[in-house]
Amino acid sequence: MDLVGQVGDTLTPQDPAERLSKLRVELLPIDLIVQWRRCSKMADFLAGYFEYHFEDRPVAAQVLSTGLNELIENLAKFSANKQKPVSIEINHYGELLTVTTENEAARPQTTALRARLARMATTDPEELFLEQLEHTASSDRAASGLGLINLKKDYGARLAAEIRAVPDDPERFVVSLQLELNVDAIERG
Amino acid sequence: MSVEAEYKLEMRADGATLSGVMRLVSPAAYRSALAAVHDQIDAATGPLELDLAGLQFLNSSGITALSRLVMQARERSVTMTVIIDEQVSWQKKTLPSLARLYPKLTLKGR
Ligand SMILES: Nc1ncnc2c1ncn2[C@@H]1O[C@H](COP(=O)(O)OP(=O)(O)OP(=O)(O)O)[C@@H](O)[C@H]1O
Numbered sequence: 493m494d495l496v497g498q499v500g501d502t503l504t505p506q507d508p509a510e511r512l513s514k515l516r517v518e519l520l521p522i523d524l525i526v527q528w529r530r531c532s533k534m535a536d537f538l539a540g541y542f543e544y545h546f547e548d549r550p551v552a553a554q555v556l557s558t559g560l561n562e563l564i565e566n567l568a569k570f571s572a573n574k575q576k577p578v579s580i581e582i583n584h585y586g587e588l589l590t591v592t593t594e595n596e597a598a599r600p601q602t603t604a605l606r607a608r609l610a611r612m613a614t615t616d617p618e619e620l621f622l623e624q625l626e627h628t629a630s631s632d633r634a635a636s637g638l639g640l641i642n643l644k645k646d647y648g649a650r651l652a653a654e655i656r657a658v659p660d661d662p663e664r665f666v667v668s669l670q671l672e673l674n675v676d677a678i679e680r681g
Numbered sequence: 682m683s684v685e686a687e688y689k690l691e692m693r694a695d696g697a698t699l700s701g702v703m704r705l706v707s708p709a710a711y712r713s714a715l716a717a718v719h720d721q722i723d724a725a726t727g728p729l730e731l732d733l734a735g736l737q738f739l740n741s742s743g744i745t746a747l748s749r750l751v752m753q754a755r756e757r758s759v760t761m762t763v764i765i766d767e768q769v770s771w772q773k774k775t776l777p778s779l780a781r782l783y784p785k786l787t788l789k790g791r
């Protein structure tokens with residue numbers, strides 16, 4: 493199967509002129525692996541930076557940190573080359589907040605991500621959540637596989653990825669993962 | 682790997698209290714961190730209480746780990762109460778879904 497292309501939920505097109513804030517960070521996955529707590533620290537920092545847009549700042553910070561931490565952990569775990577920079581970009585558009593991460597991944601991880609996002613786009617997240625827990629428990633797998641499902645279930649996040657080929661390496665792909673959250677879901681907590 | 686602890690686990694006669702921030706790297710890391718709770722469920726002769734109210738953050742690997750505790754209680758038919766804080770977003774959202782795994786698990790606000 494060709495992995496390249498767009499997969500997941502349909503995201504809302506945004507007008508850059510409507511953008512209120514933007515922040516983009518580049519880092520090396522190896523730094524996160526060496527000090528795992530950096531995932532959490534980076535998530536908290538970014539959440540703290542964006543919480544000023546929200547009336548209930550503590551609640552918004554909790555929600556944003558939770559979502560960002562999952563995506564940052566994934567960058568650490570699933571980047572194929574831990575010494576190659578990955579990026580996190582956050583944009584705030586009044587009604588919506590988007591988080592885009594970009595990394596290179598090997599074929600198996602990219603295949604798993606594609607399958608997961610495709611399934612998530614058509615299946616009730618609560619059902620997927622319970623199914624995934626029973627599945628991990630019975631197979632005693634090392635991976636937990638719950639992060640993206642949980643963001644969709646708890647905060648109504650929309651998730652999609654654009655997968656591109658890496659020139660000259662048929663086993664590597666560029667994964668651009670996008671998470672879209674409604675501002676009122678962030679406010680509600 | 683960092684060994685600084687951001688969370689605290691306190692064992693009590695009839696349960697355990699987890700607090701702080703728990704964002705460990707993998708389900709295996711949670712397995713060792715929560716070994717004492719697994720042992721307690723294994724040995725339980727009565728109901729247990731798991732107090733999570735002070736747990737500000739738990740990542741999704743941790744939610745999987747928590748579900749393993751719940752499933753172990755389910756297997757041994759150990760009645761379980763989980764103390765939660767409704768002000769903490771992940772607790773309000775995730776724990777009711779987890780409770781659906783096991784009818785003898787009750788959530789209680791602190
Ligand atoms: N940035 C990424 N690049 C490549 N593959 C990814 C990326 N993020 C996720 N994946 C793939 O999608 C799967 C699902 O991701 P998800 O975050 O839901 O679960 P997980 O990270 O395996 O476990 P958990 O998040 O519960 O600790 C992963 O197992 C991985 O194969």
Ligand SMILES: [Mg+2]
Binds near residue numbers: 562565566639
């Ligand atoms: Mg993950």
